[in-house]
Amino acid sequence: MPAWSAPVRYAECDQQGVVFNAHYLAYADEAVAYVLAEHGLSYGDLLARGLDTSVVATELQWSSPARWGDVVDVDGQVERVGRTSFVVAFTISVGDRLCCRVRTTYVLTDAQRTPTPVPDDVRALWLRGAAAP
Amino acid sequence: MPAWSAPVRYAECDQQGVVFNAHYLAYADEAVAYVLAEHGLSYGDLLARGLDTSVVATELQWSSPARWGDVVDVDGQVERVGRTSFVVAFTISVGDRLCCRVRTTYVLTDAQRTPTPVPDDVRALWLRGAAAP
Amino acid sequence: MPAWSAPVRYAECDQQGVVFNAHYLAYADEAVAYVLAEHGLSYGDLLARGLDTSVVATELQWSSPARWGDVVDVDGQVERVGRTSFVVAFTISVGDRLCCRVRTTYVLTDAQRTPTPVPDDVRALWLRGAAAP
Amino acid sequence: MPAWSAPVRYAECDQQGVVFNAHYLAYADEAVAYVLAEHGLSYGDLLARGLDTSVVATELQWSSPARWGDVVDVDGQVERVGRTSFVVAFTISVGDRLCCRVRTTYVLTDAQRTPTPVPDDVRALWLRGAAAP
Numbered sequence: 001m002p003a004w005s006a007p008v009r010y011a012e013c014d015q016q017g018v019v020f021n022a023h024y025l026a027y028a029d030e031a032v033a034y035v036l037a038e039h040g041l042s043y044g045d046l047l048a049r050g051l052d053t054s055v056v057a058t059e060l061q062w063s064s065p066a067r068w069g070d071v072v073d074v075d076g077q078v079e080r081v082g083r084t085s086f087v088v089a090f091t092i093s094v095g096d097r098l099c100c101r102v103r104t105t106y107v108l109t110d111a112q113r114t115p116t117p118v119p120d121d122v123r124a125l126w127l128r129g130a131a132a133p
Numbered sequence: 134m135p136a137w138s139a140p141v142r143y144a145e146c147d148q149q150g151v152v153f154n155a156h157y158l159a160y161a162d163e164a165v166a167y168v169l170a171e172h173g174l175s176y177g178d179l180l181a182r183g184l185d186t187s188v189v190a191t192e193l194q195w196s197s198p199a200r201w202g203d204v205v206d207v208d209g210q211v212e213r214v215g216r217t218s219f220v221v222a223f224t225i226s227v228g229d230r231l232c233c234r235v236r237t238t239y240v241l242t243d244a245q246r247t248p249t250p251v252p253d254d255v256r257a258l259w260l261r262g263a264a265a266p
Numbered sequence: 267m268p269a270w271s272a273p274v275r276y277a278e279c280d281q282q283g284v285v286f287n288a289h290y291l292a293y294a295d296e297a298v299a300y301v302l303a304e305h306g307l308s309y310g311d312l313l314a315r316g317l318d319t320s321v322v323a324t325e326l327q328w329s330s331p332a333r334w335g336d337v338v339d340v341d342g343q344v345e346r347v348g349r350t351s352f353v354v355a356f357t358i359s360v361g362d363r364l365c366c367r368v369r370t371t372y373v374l375t376d377a378q379r380t381p382t383p384v385p386d387d388v389r390a391l392w393l394r395g396a397a398a399p
Numbered sequence: 400m401p402a403w404s405a406p407v408r409y410a411e412c413d414q415q416g417v418v419f420n421a422h423y424l425a426y427a428d429e430a431v432a433y434v435l436a437e438h439g440l441s442y443g444d445l446l447a448r449g450l451d452t453s454v455v456a457t458e459l460q461w462s463s464p465a466r467w468g469d470v471v472d473v474d475g476q477v478e479r480v481g482r483t484s485f486v487v488a489f490t491i492s493v494g495d496r497l498c499c500r501v502r503t504t505y506v507l508t509d510a511q512r513t514p515t516p517v518p519d520d521v522r523a524l525w526l527r528g529a530a531a532p
Contacts, residue, residue, distance in 0.1 A: 006272065009296050011153045015201070016512075020144045021454045022424040029420060030275050055420045057460045062453075068148070113415075139405065142429050149379075154321045155291040162287060163408050188287045190327045195320075246282075277419045281467070286410045334414070 002073035002093075003038055004031035010068050018065035019072075019099075025060060027074050028090040028102040035076035035088055040125040049119075050111045056085065058104040063097075070094040078126040084108055084115040086126060135206035135226075136171055137164035143201050151198035152205075152232075158193060160207050161223040161235040168209035168221055173258040182252075183244045189218065191237040196230075203227040211259040217241055217248040219259060268339035268359075269304055270297035276334050284331035285338075285365075291326060293340050294356040294368040301342035301354055306391040315385075316377045322351065324370040329363075336360040344392040350374055350381040352392060401472035401492075402437055403430035409467050417464035418471075418498075424459060426473050427489040427501040434475035434487055439524040448518075449510045455484065457503040462496075469493040477525040483507055483514040485525060 006027070014020040032053075033043035046052065066072050076090040090102040110116045118126075139160070147153040165186075166176035179185065199205050209223040223235040243249045251259075272293070280286040298319075299309035312318065332338050342356040356368040376382045384392075405426070413419040431452075432442035445451065465471050475489040489501040509515045517525075 009292070010299075011147060011155060011292050011295065013148050014144060015146050015148065015150050016451075017148050020425075021428060021457070022144060022421045025421040025424050025459075026275070026277050026419075029277065033276075055461060057458070058420070059456070059458045060424075061456045142425070143432075144425050144428065153292075154295060154324070155288045158288040158291050158326075159286075159408070159410050162410065166409075188328060190325070191287070192323070192325045193291075194323045277413060277421060279414050280410060281412050281414065281416050283414050288410060 002075050003034040004074040006072055008066050008068050008070045008072060013068045018067055021060070021062070024062070024092055024100045024102065025058060027072055027092055028058075028060075028076070028104060029055070031074035031076055031090060032088055032104070032106075035078070035090070036126075039078055039128070041122060051116065052109050052111065052113065053106040054109055054113065056105045056107050058102060061101045062099065063101075064094075064099050066092075066094050066099045072099065079103070081118055081123050081126050084117055086118065135208050136167040137207040139205055141199050141201050141203045141205060146201050151200055154193070154195070157195070157225055157233045157235065158191060160205055160225055161191075161193075161209070161237060162188070164207035164209055164223060165221055165237070165239075168211070168223070169259075172211055172261070174255060184249065184255075185242050185244065185246065186239040187242055187246065189238045189240050191235060194234045195232065196234075197227075197232050199225070199227050199232045205232065212236070214251055214256050214259050217250055219251065268341050269300040270340040272338055274332050274334050274336045274338060279334045284333055287326070287328070290328070290358055290366045290368065291324065293338055293358055294324075294326075294342070294370060295321070297340035297342055297356060298354055298370070298372075300340075301344070301356070302392075305344055305394070307388060317382065318375050318377065318379065319372040320375055320379065322371045322373050324368060327367045328365065329367075330360075330365050332358075332360050332365045338365065345369070347384055347389050347392050350383055352384065401474050402433040403473040405471055407465050407467050407469045407471060412467045417466055420459070420461070423461070423491055423499045423501065424457060426471055426491055427457075427459075427475070427503060428454070430473035430475055430489060431487055431503070431505075434477070434489070435525075438477055438527070440521060450515065450521075451508050451510065451512065452505040453508055453512065455504045455506050457501060460500045461498065462500075463493075463498050465491075465493050465498045471498065478502070480517055480522050480525050483516055485517065 012019050012023045073093050074090055076088050078086055079089040080087040085107045087105050092100040107115045108118050145152050145156045206226050209221050211219055212222040213220040218240045220238050225233040240248045241251050278285050278289045339359050340356055342354050344352055345355040346353040351373045353371050358366040373381045374384050411418050411422045472492050475487050477485055478488040479486040484506045486504050491499040506514045507517050
């Protein structure tokens with residue numbers, strides 16, 4: 001089961017009849033809370049600990065379009081954990097067909113939105129599910 | 134000069150090649166601050182007085198589509214002022230061609246988002262510009 | 267089971283922490299295909315018959331906000347069928363709590379987007395599920 | 400004067416009070432037609448020649464947030480021209496403050512959306528304005 005999934009909406013498709021590119025970024029961003037939850041720490045848990053995240057950078061690479069009538073599945077995993085940042089790699093697919101890869105770098109912040117070191121237990125949870133280097 | 138104006142964005146047009154209906158509501162909502170400013174009271178002034186607004190109801194009526202390449206002009210005026218609510222009537226046009234009429238009822242609230250009576254001086258400003266009944 | 271349902275997305279909530287008003291219109295519009303399917307005629311069936319729809323008018327009335335973390339359920343039914351138009355009434359709810367009522371008038375068109383009379387069998391399907399007058 | 404410019408819309412800001420990340424991609428994508436026009440070839444010219452573009456990949460890097468009340472300015476230039484592809488580098492700023500860098504790789508296609516070599520005169524126009532390697 002994917003971390004996050006949704007039928008493509010009519011309003012997300014442009015005049016070319018395909019999902020407009022910015023929506024893929026919105027899909028990945030919406031999925032990140034579910035990806036973190038799969039790693040054992042929900043976004044709500046983060047907030048409850050006085051932590052939050054900010055997006056620093058993201059890369060998207062498209063392979064094929066999604067269209068109205070398709071269901072997009074988003075999967076992801078924490079790929080790397082730095083001192084105050086972490087990277088999540090997402091795939092956005094329709095069935096077996098890959099549509100877009102997204103790789104996003106987040107910085108962990110405190111409630112005042114100042115970058116803050118990733119706590120050891122959070123690092124352990126995130127690395128547990130991460131790909132071998 | 135219209136209260137608010139913007140070139141139609143590519144991403145706002147759907148597979149039929151016309152602006153998707155929900156964006157007209159977004160245009161009107163974005164324009165309301167400028168319409169209020171034309172009546173002599175900016176949205177920032179409202180917030181500075183500890184007031185805010187909530188949308189209660191809205192009606193949209195379409196006459197013709199806007200397309201990528203068009204510039205949409207939004208005009209509006211306060212049409213009616215109730216005890217805690219007010220109605221703004223908007224027109225959304227491309228040049229001389231009317232695309233959509235929007236009529237939105239707002240409730241005035243305090244900072245805790247509880248409905249609050251429209252102050253007399255605000256009522257006077259809003260009615261000054263309003264259409265005769 | 268509602269005709270259409272979706273978790274509220276983070277990007278749909280504004281600075282007030284509630285779903286921005288235009289998204290309710292997008293929810294209802296996305297749901298209409300599913301509502302028509304419940305009446306026995308999918309949007310795909312319509313297109314296959316050389317028919318399409320255009321939105322003519324819509325009214326929205328809000329009762330309570332939806333927030334990130336909520337799941338919005340959209341239900342609807344064909345409320346009235348005219349010669350070339352029809353009206354669908356939607357409710358958008360979170361659990362038992364009504365958030366917004368939407369009533370939308372569509373015109374039935376041919377593939378060239380010219381209004382066209384509602385065929386008798388389509389009328390019958392739509393009225394079968396409709397509320398008594 | 401920037402290639403494209405727009406006041407931030409209220410609906411583009413999320414619960415953190417800043418423009419939601421996916422909108423920066425939408426800003427850049429909307430600006431590309433104006434950037435190409437600055438290079439001497441409008442998007443309309445491209446279409447008139449039976450050409451179109453598809454987005455292949457994009458990278459975004461954020462430095463500071465844009466907020467409601469800010470005006471975002473988008474500038475860009477063709478940075479590289481390949482056999483069938485080209486890269487546009489964008490900056491998204493508020494006044495003198497850089498908010499986001501976007502670098503997007505497009506493939507040039509024919510009307511059937513098959514990749515097609517960049518014509519020599521188009522290449523010349525695009526490189527004329529491009530940064531020295």
